[in-house]
Structures are given as structure tokens and as C-alpha cells.
Amino acid sequence: MELSERKKKILRAVVESYIQTAEPVGSKALAAMAGLKVSSATIRNELAELTELGYLEQPHTSAGRVPSPQGYRLYVNELMEEQRLSLEETKQINDALHLKMRELDKVIDQAGRMVSQLTNYPAFAMAEGVRRLTIRRFDLILVDSVSFIAVVMTDSSVVKNKLFRLPADLSEPQLQLLTTLLNTAFVGKTLDQLTPELMRVAEHAAGSSYGLISLVVSFAMEVLDDLERSAVYTAGTSHILDHPEYQDLGKAQKLMSYLSEDRSLAEALALPALSGDDTKILIGPENVADELKDTSVVLASYDIGDGMKGVIGVVGPTRMDYAKVAAKLSYVADGLSKLFGQPELPPGTPEKEET
Amino acid sequence: MELSERKKKILRAVVESYIQTAEPVGSKALAAMAGLKVSSATIRNELAELTELGYLEQPHTSAGRVPSPQGYRLYVNELMEEQRLSLEETKQINDALHLKMRELDKVIDQAGRMVSQLTNYPAFAMAEGVRRLTIRRFDLILVDSVSFIAVVMTDSSVVKNKLFRLPADLSEPQLQLLTTLLNTAFVGKTLDQLTPELMRVAEHAAGSSYGLISLVVSFAMEVLDDLERSAVYTAGTSHILDHPEYQDLGKAQKLMSYLSEDRSLAEALALPALSGDDTKILIGPENVADELKDTSVVLASYDIGDGMKGVIGVVGPTRMDYAKVAAKLSYVADGLSKLFGQPELPPGTPEKEET
DNA sequence: ATTTAGCACTCCGTATCCTCGAGTGCTAAC
DNA sequence: GTTAGCACTCGAGGATACGGAGTGCTAAAT
Numbered sequence: 001m002e003l004s005e006r007k008k009k010i011l012r013a014v015v016e017s018y019i020q021t022a023e024p025v026g027s028k029a030l031a032a033m034a035g036l037k038v039s040s041a042t043i044r045n046e047l048a049e050l051t052e053l054g055y056l057e058q059p060h061t062s063a064g065r066v067p068s069p070q071g072y073r074l075y076v077n078e079l080m081e082e083q084r085l086s087l088e089e090t091k092q093i094n095d096a097l098h099l100k101m102r103e104l105d106k107v108i109d110q111a112g113r114m115v116s117q118l119t120n121y122p123a124f125a126m127a128e129g130v131r132r133l134t135i136r137r138f139d140l141i142l143v144d145s146v147s148f149i150a151v152v153m154t155d156s157s158v159v160k161n162k163l164f165r166l167p168a169d170l171s172e173p174q175l176q177l178l179t180t181l182l183n184t185a186f187v188g189k190t191l192d193q194l195t196p197e198l199m200r201v202a203e204h205a206a207g208s209s210y211g212l213i214s215l216v217v218s219f220a221m222e223v224l225d226d227l228e229r230s231a232v233y234t235a236g237t238s239h240i241l242d243h244p245e246y247q248d249l250g251k252a253q254k255l256m257s258y259l260s261e262d263r264s265l266a267e268a269l270a271l272p273a274l275s276g277d278d279t280k281i282l283i284g285p286e287n288v289a290d291e292l293k294d295t296s297v298v299l300a301s302y303d304i305g306d307g308m309k310g311v312i313g314v315v316g317p318t319r320m321d322y323a324k325v326a327a328k329l330s331y332v333a334d335g336l337s338k339l340f341g342q343p344e345l346p347p348g349t350p351e352k353e354e355t
Numbered sequence: 356m357e358l359s360e361r362k363k364k365i366l367r368a369v370v371e372s373y374i375q376t377a378e379p380v381g382s383k384a385l386a387a388m389a390g391l392k393v394s395s396a397t398i399r400n401e402l403a404e405l406t407e408l409g410y411l412e413q414p415h416t417s418a419g420r421v422p423s424p425q426g427y428r429l430y431v432n433e434l435m436e437e438q439r440l441s442l443e444e445t446k447q448i449n450d451a452l453h454l455k456m457r458e459l460d461k462v463i464d465q466a467g468r469m470v471s472q473l474t475n476y477p478a479f480a481m482a483e484g485v486r487r488l489t490i491r492r493f494d495l496i497l498v499d500s501v502s503f504i505a506v507v508m509t510d511s512s513v514v515k516n517k518l519f520r521l522p523a524d525l526s527e528p529q530l531q532l533l534t535t536l537l538n539t540a541f542v543g544k545t546l547d548q549l550t551p552e553l554m555r556v557a558e559h560a561a562g563s564s565y566g567l568i569s570l571v572v573s574f575a576m577e578v579l580d581d582l583e584r585s586a587v588y589t590a591g592t593s594h595i596l597d598h599p600e601y602q603d604l605g606k607a608q609k610l611m612s613y614l615s616e617d618r619s620l621a622e623a624l625a626l627p628a629l630s631g632d633d634t635k636i637l638i639g640p641e642n643v644a645d646e647l648k649d650t651s652v653v654l655a656s657y658d659i660g661d662g663m664k665g666v667i668g669v670v671g672p673t674r675m676d677y678a679k680v681a682a683k684l685s686y687v688a689d690g691l692s693k694l695f696g697q698p699e700l701p702p703g704t705p706e707k708e709e710t
Numbered sequence: 711a712t713t714t715a716g717c718a719c720t721c722c723g724t725a726t727c728c729t730c731g732a733g734t735g736c737t738a739a740c
Numbered sequence: 741g742t743t744a745g746c747a748c749t750c751g752a753g754g755a756t757a758c759g760g761a762g763t764g765c766t767a768a769a770t
Binding site: 026048 | 732
Binding site: 393394395396397400414415416417418 | 719
């Protein structure tokens with residue numbers, strides 16, 4: 001059943017007032033502020049019905065109303081006005097987006113921090129699809145007679161390196177050979193195809209018994225591990241304490257430590273994040289993770305290229321300023337998509353501003 | 356003036372009891388536990404004197420006693436017993452020390468996390484002296500006709516890379532030339548000698564007007580930035596909320612956000628950390644940073660090699676289990692020193708256990 | 711000269727009670 | 741359908757009382 005215009009207006013007023021003040025909203029206050037020229041008594045009737053329908057809740061009988069998750073949901077879906085960012089805000093974001101680093105993990109990390117700082121909520125940032133990155137090239141650089149550095153380069157300019165030290169001497173020609181071998185075997189493969197089995201096949205094909213190949217297997221494994229680990233960053237967890245809903249130490253504690261376990265956060269949010277392209281809002285119980293049941297999450301994803309997606313998001317109380325957060329988040333996400341889309345400019349070249 | 360044996364015994368009992376319970380300690384409780392066969396009245400007299408001398412404090416007239424910073428200081432200097440770690444604990448640490456990664460920043464980060472997890476306090480880890488790292492070698496790897504990757508290798512196996520994309524084409528020979536140029540000019544120099552001035556000199560000497568050199572200047576700068584930024588990691592800040600002294604939300608907030616500003620933490624602790632080799636304990640007001648005035652810090656440093664030092668530390672309330680924390684910290688620090696001291700074994704080679 | 715027992719006193723933490731006010735739901739009039 | 745009026749509910753916050761842990765002091769005991 002569709003709600004009457006007036007009910008919607010009232011619901012919206014309740015949500016917005018509560019978002020601002022964190023205090024239950026009473027009929028009188030609503031009568032004064034909502035652009036309705038009706039008395040508080042009428043509003044009381046409407047409130048009673050909205051409560052009946054499940055959009056509002058009462059902390060106790062004689063308190064004002066507070067939006068229920070369902071209420072927030074309706075607000076977010078239908079009532080919320082697209083928030084326009086102020087010039088200042090866009091400027092601030094644009095400035096921050098001029099990241100110097102283009103290394104994937106650095107960018108992700110930075111993006112998370114930025115979002116947290118921008119919204120005053122804890123934020124997280126993650127990348128999805130690292131295992132599908134394609135290997136473009138191996139290079140082995142001799143350091144001294146017993147060690148070399150392996151550099152693997154993939155799509156999206158992701159580069160990883162690792163130092164190897166060997167029990168035996170190694171000559172430049174040997175290294176060359178190994179390089180060729182690796183390149184012919186693995187270029188074009190994705191990272192998660194880089195399994196020990198494949199390695200053994202390659203080793204066999206080359207007829208070589210260096211044992212070196214197995215070294216590089218472990219290298220590849222570490223690269224993967226590393227990428228996956230660095231696929232989630234959280235920032236600004238201390239902002240939790242800014243909000244009155246977390247005066248309760250126990251709650252704050254729980255949420256905080258949940259947020260610092262990057263892995264579980266990633267798992268809980270990977271699915272929702274992937275299922276769509278634009279901004280997603282998960283309100284309280286809509287979250288799968290128990291720890292987030294009375295917490296809301298706003299997610300935005302951006303395109304990294306080469307089949308990878310990045311996700312940035314914000315975590316906060318259900319009483320969250322969804323409009324503002326969503327606006328900022330999607331602006332940042334767009335910015336990041338552009339950043340990854342456009343070819344990297346050489347440092348020093350002036351870049352053109354967004355307007 | 357030296358305290359009497361009995362006073363010391365009492366002081367120690369107060370400190371240890373308070374560390375455990377976080378409750379002011381009364382004369383009766385002390386009479387019962389300290390190995391003294393005197394009555395509570397006698398102890399009251401002693402307590403009064405200890406308070407007079409500034410080693411103890413009274414939250415209010417009719418409460419028990421609490422150690423003052425000065426009291427903790429004496430405890431730490433003279434009364435604290437070297438804590439022996441249990442076999443389990445050493446095992447736990449040893450296991451954790453078998454870090455796969457040897458990349459400097461990863462190790463530092465890991466070390467911080469480990470310590471926090473081990474002690475249940477927030478921890479931090481930093482490296483000191485990155486700017487003094489010596490450049491060992493540059494490598495430039497052609498990616499495609501308009502981009503290349505620069506790899507710089509320094510002491511301590513620190514390797515950094517960055518992708519460059521150029522407005523113009525670039526040939527393999529050109530790259531070779533550039534590489535030689537960079538290597539002759541900069542190998543053997545430390546990172547902080549890698550200034551724009553030096554760059555200009557080199558460019559001039561080579562008679563080249565590529566402008567490429569300036570690109571690499573910026574690379575070097577970024578490497579430095581990057582290293583410095585990644586020179587501080589904090590972990591486990593949420594542990595703050597475990598301790599009753601931070602029930603006061605405001606305090607918790609302040610400390611937390613202070614801890615997440617890595618830079619200022621680093622500055623505040625760089626000095627004390629450097630001035631000695633073994634474990635350092637800073638109690639409350641002994642900290643220079645205002646934000647840490649009622650917080651204690653335990654620091655241990657370890658040797659990374661090539662003139663670099665690493666510092667790990669723990670932050671907590673002045674009522675901290677100094678003995679345990681110091682023991683764990685120095686054990687970990689020793690472990691790390693050894694880790695950096697011994698040559699890296701090739702993966703797969705079984706490493707010998709500590710006993 | 712210490713040490714100890716005894717005792718009056720202090721002061722915090724807690725529980726209890728009370729009041730106040732915001733807000734509700736309902737009824738009856740508009 | 742709307743509004744005014746009113747009794748009622750319930751929590752927040754303030755005052756008051758109480759119990760207990762702990763002290764400091766004095767005087768006796770060792």
C-alpha cells in the first residue's frame with residue numbers, strides 16, 4: 001500500500017530530524033517544522049499509523065518517534081533528496097583525488113582514508129578481482145652472485161617484487177634463461193592460474209632441474225597472498241566514538257574490533273558490493289554479518305580496469321546521514337573511475353581540473 | 356634518600372595489586388597479601404609516608420592508595436622483577452616471527468600487529484633511518500613503447516618501483532642509456548642525498564636534455580615519501596577500550612585519534628627510542644606529547660642493519676603491566692634483530708628453531 | 711621506639727525516592 | 741477529517757539517605 005503524501009512528508013521530517021539530533025522526534029516539533037499546516041494532534045494520529053505500519057518506533061511509550069530500519073529504507077528509496085555537494089566539498093575531494101601514487105594498493109588505502117575523513121565515519125576500501133589480473137611480464141634482476149630480485153608486472157600497473165637469496169651461485173645467463181622460461185610459460189595467464197601444478201608442467205617442459213622454478217612458485221604465491229591481504233583497508237575507526245549510539249562501550253568495542261578484522265568485513269560486503277554498479281545502502285538488519293545488524297553501510301564501487309573493481313564504503317549507525325554520505329561516496333567513486341580510466345600523466349604535467 | 360626495605364616491599368605490593376585490579380589498594384588488603392607480618396596499622400603508617408614522599412596518591416581522603424607516576428618509576432627501575440615468559444608465550448612469539456615477508460614495511464607492520472595482539476594494548480612499529488639507506492642499483496624495465504617501470508634497490512633489501520608513462524615514445528637503447536646514467540650518478544648515495552640539485556648536476560653532466568631525469572627525480576621523491584609514510588604503523592587501537600581507565604569516552608577518543616595520526620606519534624617517540632638500545636619505559640608525564648601525559652609507553656628497538664633501526668612499542672594506561680609488556684617486547688625485538696641479521700633463507704628450506 | 715588495637719571520621723558509590731516535563735492516546739467538540 | 745483538551749506514562753535528573761571501605765590518630769602493648 002502506498003503511503004499518503006502527508007505521511008511521507010512526516011516520515012521524511014522524522015528521519016531528517018532524527019539524523020540531525022539523535023533524539024526521538026515528537027509531534028509538536030514536527031508540527032512546527034514540517035511544511036504542513038496541521039496541528040500536532042493530527043500529526044499524532046499519522047505518527048500512530050506510521051508506527052503501526054512499521055516505519056517508526058517508540059523507545060518507550062511516552063517518547064517521540066524514531067525511524068525503524070524499514071523507515072530508513074523507505075526514506076532512502078523514495079524520500080531522500082539527492083544531495084548536491086557544495087563547491088567547497090567537490091573541491092576538497094578533487095584535491096584529494098590528485099593522488100600521487102598510482103600503485104593499486106596505495107590508491108585503495110588512500111581512498112579509504114579520504115572517505116573517512118570526508119564523512120567522519122569509519123570507512124573501508126577494497127579491491128575485488130585481483131586474482132583475475134593477467135601477468136604481463138616477468139623480470140629477474142641480478143643483485144649479486146647469490147641473489148636476485150623477481151619483478152612481476154600485471155594489468156592495471158600492479159607490480160610486485162621480491163628478493164631471493166640462493167644457496168648457490170647464479171650467473172647472468174642462467175638468469176636470462178629462467179626469465180625466458182617464466183615468460184613463455186606464464187605471460188597471459190591470470191594470477192590464480194599460477195598454481196604449483198602449472199609450475200611443475202613448465203619446469204618439466206623446460207627440461208630444467210634448476211629447482212629455481214619452485215622458488216618462483218612461492219614468489220607468485222606470496223604475490224597473491226599479498227595482494228589479497230592488501231585488498232582491504234579500514235580507516236578512521238576512531239570516528240565510531242563520535243556518535244552517541246556508541247556511548248555504550250561494549251557496542252563500540254565490538255564494532256571496532258570487527259572493523260579491524262579486515263577479512264571478515266570483506267567477506268560480508270563483497271557480495272552486496274558486486275551485485276550493482278552504483279551506490280548501495282545497507283540498513284541495519286539488512287546486513288548479513290551479525291556484528292553489523294545495528295549498523296548501516298554505504299557502498300560505492302568504481303572501475304579499476306582489466307576486470308577489477310574497487311569498493312569504498314562507510315560504516316556508521318543506522319542514524320546516518322545517508323544523503324550526504326551517498327553523495328560524497330559516489331562522487332569519490334566516479335573520480336576514482338576516471339582516474340583509472342585516463343592514462344597516467346607524467347608527473348609535473350599540469351592536469352585539468354574538474355568543474 | 357633510599358627507602359627502607361619494608362617501604363619498597365609495600366610499594367611494590369601496591370603497584371602490583373593496582374595493576375591487576377585497577378582498584379585503589381587499602382592497608383588491610385596489603386597486610387593480607389604482602390609477605391610482611393605486620394598489622395594494617397603499621398602499613399597505614401608506611402603508606403602515609405610513601406604518600407608524603409610522592410610515590411603514592413589518594414584519589415580521595417578515604418580511599419586506598421594508587422601509585423603515582425613517580426611510584427611507577429621506582430617500581431620499574433628497582434622493584435620490578437624480570438618477567439620470564441612462559442614456554443607457550445615464547446613459542447607463540449617464535450611462530451609469529453617466522454614471517455614470510457622480508458619486505459621492510461611489511462615486516463614492520465606485522466611486528467606491530469603481533470605485539471598488539473600479544474599484549475592486548477595498542478601498539479606501533481616504526482623504522483628509523485630510512486633516509487640513510489644507500490642506493491644500490493637502478494633498473495628500468497620497458498613495458499611498452501610509452502611506459503617503463505623504474506626499480507630502485509637499496510640496502511636492507513628495500514625495493515621500490517613505480518610505473519612511468521611518457522608523452523613520447525621511448526626506445527630500448529634510450530632506456531639503457533638512462534639506466535647507466537642513473538646508476539653512475541647515484542649508486543652509493545643515500546636516499547636523502549637524492550635531491551633535485553644533485554639531479555640537475557647529473558643531468559648536466561650527462562649533457563642530456565631528455566627531461567627524463569626529472570621524471571626520475573620525482574620517482575625518488577616518491578620513494579622517499581612512501582618510505583617515510585610507511586615508517587609508522589599502528590595496530591590494535593581498539594584495545595584501548597579494554598581498559599577501565601578509558602571508560603571515559605572523551606579520553607578514549609582523544610588517545611585513539613592521536614594514535615591514528617601516525618606522524619605525530621613518530622615524532623613524539625623518535626627521540627626517546629633512539630637514545631638507547633634496550634627496552635625503554637615512559638610513564639605518564641614523562642612523555643613529551645601532551646596527548647600521552649596520562650599514558651605510558653614501552654619501547655624496544657631492534658637492528659635492521661645498514662644503519663637502520665626499528666622500534667616497536669606499546670601504548671597503554673599508566674597502570675600497565677610493565678613487567679610483562681617489557682619482557683614480551685624485548686623478546687620480540689631480539690627476535691627481529693636476529694631475523695634481520697641472519698641471511699635470508701630460500702623459501703622451503705627448513706629453518707632451525709629457537710630454544 | 712615500634713607496633714598494634716581501637717575508634718571516630720570521611721567520603722564515595724549505590725539505592726531510593728521524587729519531581730518534572732515531554733510526549734502520548736483518547737475523547738469530544740469543531 | 742481536524743483540533744483542542746486532558747489524563748496518563750515513563751524516563752531523566754536531582755536530592756537524600758545509607759553502608760562500607762579506608763583513613764588518621766591516640767593510647768596501650770611489645
